[in-house]
Amino acid sequence: MNNYIKVSDITEYLRCPRKVYYAYQEHRPLRTITSSYIASLLLKEMAYEYAEVVLSDNKENKLHELLDRVIIRLPAIYSDEILDIDPQMIQKAATEVQNYFEKIKNGIMESVELFGTQLLLDLIPPHDPEPILYSSKFHFSGSPDRILMLDGIASLSIIRTGTAPQTGIWKNDRIRLTALAILVEENSSSTVDQGVVEYSRYGIIRRVKIKRTDRRKVMILMGRIRKIKHGRLPEQAKDAPCDYCVYKEFCHVSSTLASRFF
Numbered sequence: 178m179n180n181y182i183k184v185s186d187i188t189e190y191l192r193c194p195r196k197v198y199y200a201y202q203e204h205r206p207l208r209t210i211t212s213s214y215i216a217s218l219l220l221k222e223m224a225y226e227y228a229e230v231v232l233s234d235n236k237e238n239k240l241h242e243l244l245d246r247v248i249i250r251l252p253a254i255y256s257d258e259i260l261d262i263d264p265q266m267i268q269k270a271a272t273e274v275q276n277y278f279e280k281i282k283n284g285i286m287e288s289v290e291l292f293g294t295q296l297l298l299d300l301i302p303p304h305d306p307e308p309i310l311y312s313s314k315f316h317f318s319g320s321p322d323r324i325l326m327l328d329g330i331a332s333l334s335i336i337r338t339g340t341a342p343q344t345g346i347w348k349n350d351r352i353r354l355t356a357l358a359i360l361v362e363e364n365s366s367s368t369v370d371q372g373v374v375e376y377s378r379y380g381i382i383r384r385v386k387i388k389r390t391d392r393r394k395v396m397i398l399m400g401r402i403r404k405i406k407h408g409r410l411p412e413q414a415k416d417a418p419c420d421y422c423v424y425k426e427f428c429h430v431s432s433t434l435a436s437r438f439f
């Protein structure tokens with residue numbers, strides 16, 4: 178599977194194509210662990226269990242219980258990144274997460290009203306660790322956060338820990354969801370026509386159609402990423418997030434004329 182690209186490459190490409198280049202040049206990312214980063218990990222792990230909040234009569238207490246549970250689990254799950262993390266940083270991250278409890282609770286209650294309890298539980302079932310899926314047709318791999326069965330047809334969801342748009346889902350989330358939908362299709366031999374994005378910081382659950390235009394974009398992006406994997410240095414994104422980039426120490430290479438044409 179060495180020649181396979183990853184769905185996460187597509188996500189990185191959309192942030193800045195050069196991040197994919199450095200990843201494949203085997204530069205070790207220089208990640209600085211911050212309390213906000215830990216908070217995003219906590220929110221992701223809690224979101225896997227939000228079905229318990231849906232069913233609870235005391236949603237705030239349940240959120241505290243989930244937070245306590247994931248704080249204990251976190252070093253085991255992310256042992257490569259945060260095994261020796263300062264307990265004070267975990268505490269700061271936990272406080273940041275607690276500050277979102279009201280929003281999470283309200284978002285979940287609005288989702289119950291929107292979908293009804295049973296459908297909502299179908300959209301966010303208790304987590305069952307999903308395997309990595311492979312596409313032998315298109316040579317890429319990825320792992321949805323949940324595999325779902327909606328109206329008797331396989332589907333999937335992804336959990337995002339950043340901000341949520343007022344309506345719908347962010348463009349980059351749509352592309353990621355579509356790439357993973359293509360993987361689920363190949364592995365389930367059925368057409369995936371919808372998916373779910375969960376914005377865990379707000380308890381928001383958005384159900385969306387998988388669009389043909391996004392399928393086309395995924396195919397185009399995978400072609401570009403393959404070229405980068407084979408050594409083409411791409412232009413940086415116009416609004417590249419350099420301040421927070423784990424490759425900023427390495428990113429001094431000037432582009433070639435050829436790189437500007439793809």
Ligand code: SF4
Nearest residue numbers: 193195413419422428
């Ligand atoms: S430092 Fe900026 S231009 Fe370089 S890879 Fe990172 S985000 Fe892209």
